[in-house]
Amino acid sequence: MGAAEKLEDPLPFWPAAMPREMALAYTSVSEAQMRQWERAGVVRFRPRGRNGAMITERVQLDEAVRQLFAEVTEDMDFGDGE
Helix, strand or coil: CCHHHHCCCCCCCCCCEEEHHHHHHHHCCCHHHHHHHHHHCCCCCEECCHHHCEEEEHHHHHHHHHHHHHHHHCCCCCCCCC
């Protein structure tokens, strides 16, 4: 079961910063993808949440998803020989 399925009700809004489980639900990416973004420094979690919870900025998640789809859509011209 992915993180998105664990949320019973949709959130009325997405906060500016969120902990890991919420970030996974927000982006709908796998745990492995989130770890890859962390290793690459695209998404950074900081101990700034309630009781020292590790949180990240929503804007970092948005940019990471944009980059993820940019990799797929770059130059899909396979050429026709002309």
